[in-house]
Amino acid sequence: MHYNWNWNxxxxxxPDGVSTYMQTLLxxxxxxxxxxxxxxxxxxxxGTVVGTIRTMPNKWAVRIANGYVExxxxxxxxxxxxxxxxxxxxxxxxxxxxWLKSLPNASFITAFLALGFFTSSRVAVQVSAGIHALPRxxxxxxxxxxxxxxxxxxxxxxxxxxxxxxxxxxxxxxxIIKNSSVALTIGLVELTAATYSMRxxxxxxxxxxxxxxxxxxxxxxxxxxxxxxxxxxTAVPGFITSGSASTGGH
Numbered sequence: 001m002h003y004n005w006n007w008n009x010x011x012x013x014x015p016d017g018v019s020t021y022m023q024t025l026l027x028x029x030x031x032x033x034x035x036x037x038x039x040x041x042x043x044x045x046x047g048t049v050v051g052t053i054r055t056m057p058n059k060w061a062v063r064i065a066n067g068y069v070e071x072x073x074x075x076x077x078x079x080x081x082x083x084x085x086x087x088x089x090x091x092x093x094x095x096x097x098x099w100l101k102s103l104p105n106a107s108f109i110t111a112f113l114a115l116g117f118f119t120s121s122r123v124a125v126q127v128s129a130g131i132h133a134l135p136r137x138x139x140x141x142x143x144x145x146x147x148x149x150x151x152x153x154x155x156x157x158x159x160x161x162x163x164x165x166x167x168x169x170x171x172x173x174x175x176i177i178k179n180s181s182v183a184l185t186i187g188l189v190e191l192t193a194a195t196y197s198m199r200x201x202x203x204x205x206x207x208x209x210x211x212x213x214x215x216x217x218x219x220x221x222x223x224x225x226x227x228x229x230x231x232x233x234t235a236v237p238g239f240i241t242s243g244s245a246s247t248g249g250h
Contacts, residue, residue, distance in 0.1 A: 009204045010211060021198045022211075028194030029215055035111055035190060036177045042116030043176070044169075047123025052153055054128040065124070072121035077182050080118055085110040085186040111183035119176050126168045130161030163234045170227035174220050191215060 010022040019027075053065040072080070085107065089097040103109060134157060142152030162169075184193035195212040199205050 003206070005207070006202075006204055007207055009198075009202050009207050012202075014198070015201055021202070024198060025191065025194050025211060025215065028189055028191040029219075031108070031188060031190040032177065032180050032192075033219075035108065035115065035180045035183060035188070036173075038112050039115035039119060039180070040173055040176050042112070043119035043123050043172075046116070046120035048127055048158070050120065051124035051127025052131070052158065054124065055131045055157075056149075069121045069124050072117045073125070075118075077114065077118045077179055078185060081111065081114045081182055081186055084114045107183065107186045107188040110186055111180070111188050115176060115179060115183070119172060119179070122172055123169065126165045126172070127158075127161060129168075130165040131157050133164055134160055166227065166231045166234060170224065170231075173227070174223055177219055177223070178216070 010025075011020050013019070014021050014024050016024075050065045050068055053061050054069070056062065075083075089100040091097075092100070100106065138156055138160065139152055142156040147155065180190055181192035183190055184196070189197070191212055195208050198211075199208040202208070
């Protein structure tokens with residue numbers, strides 16, 4: 001196969017005439033980081049609430065929380081993305097549906113919701129697993145101190161559980177960055193979509209994909225370094241039994 005390598009392609013002007021291909025990739029990176037960060041915040045909040053409910057004594061609450069997890073975890077992210085973007089506006093009242101379709105950043109909002117709900121179901125499993133991994137005496141100690149059940153979760157169980165699941169959450173954060181690339185299917189020009197655009201206009205396939213790969217590796221490496229720092233700072237001797245931010249995967 002004869003292929004003309006051209007690494008200078010990143011500094012050539014893109015078809016818009018105002019930016020280079022490198023600048024186009026960086027704009028895509030900006031959307032990737034914004035989408036990943038917002039979706040992660042949403043997933044962490046909802047996942048913590050749902051994961052906590054899964055460990056509470058109320059059976060009906062546990063069933064509802066388990067239903068939430070199974071619903072959003074078992075449907076592929078790509079399908080959820082299409083459902084939120086194409087189907088949801090048709091199911092709600094016409095006025096609301098038209099408003100959703102006319103939103104200036106509809107693809108970004110849709111990707112944010114889909115990625116947030118999908119990841120929250122996975123975070124919920126990790127949170128509940130972390131709480132279940134604690135010795136039963138932790139909860140009894142809270143009760144003995146006169147704490148209510150919500151106070152026991154807030155001041156005893158959740159702080160310890162999160163220290164245990166830091167490595168798992170780190171892997172999930174790395175996964176959400178990679179999963180954000182699915183947003184290109186509904187028109188969001190994030191990093192992967194910008195890479196595809198560059199490849200189609202220049203036919204420099206290998207250079208385009210190499211550039212995107214390097215950027216993804218740099219982002220993931222920074223996330224892992226941050227996770228290792230958090231892991232060391234929050235570690236409690238005797239509770240961190242296995243795994244680390246550098247192990248496992250998705």
